[in-house]
Amino acid sequence: MARAKEISSDTDSGVWTVVTQTSTYLLDFNEMTLLRAPGVGVSDSEEWAVSRLRRDSEDIPLLGVRTCRVGESAQFWVRAADDPDVRTWRITTPVESIEKIG
Numbered sequence: 001m002a003r004a005k006e007i008s009s010d011t012d013s014g015v016w017t018v019v020t021q022t023s024t025y026l027l028d029f030n031e032m033t034l035l036r037a038p039g040v041g042v043s044d045s046e047e048w049a050v051s052r053l054r055r056d057s058e059d060i061p062l063l064g065v066r067t068c069r070v071g072e073s074a075q076f077w078v079r080a081a082d083d084p085d086v087r088t089w090r091i092t093t094p095v096e097s098i099e100k101i102g
Contacts, residue, residue: 015102
């Protein structure tokens with residue numbers, strides 16, 4: 001397991017966890033999927049409310065990473081799991097830690 005400060009936009013392999021203020025994300029670049037576990041973050045602060053998003057706790061197709069750095073909000077480009085023509089950004093609360101786990 002290797003901690004990192006960022007996941008670059010040209011990353012194309014490996015499995016990573018990204019812990020934000022309110023959630024934990026599992027990015028699998030081998031399968032090109034993103035899973036969000038809401039409420040599994042580092043903050044108990046009322047400053048950050050946990051949002052509920054469609055397909056939480058499910059793998060959704062990951063198209064790419066625009067930015068993912070500790071201390072900043074991450075931006076993940078994803079495709080809707082139930083409609084291949086729908087694409088959207090997932091923008092997170094500030095990233096607290098990044099770790100390559102596979």
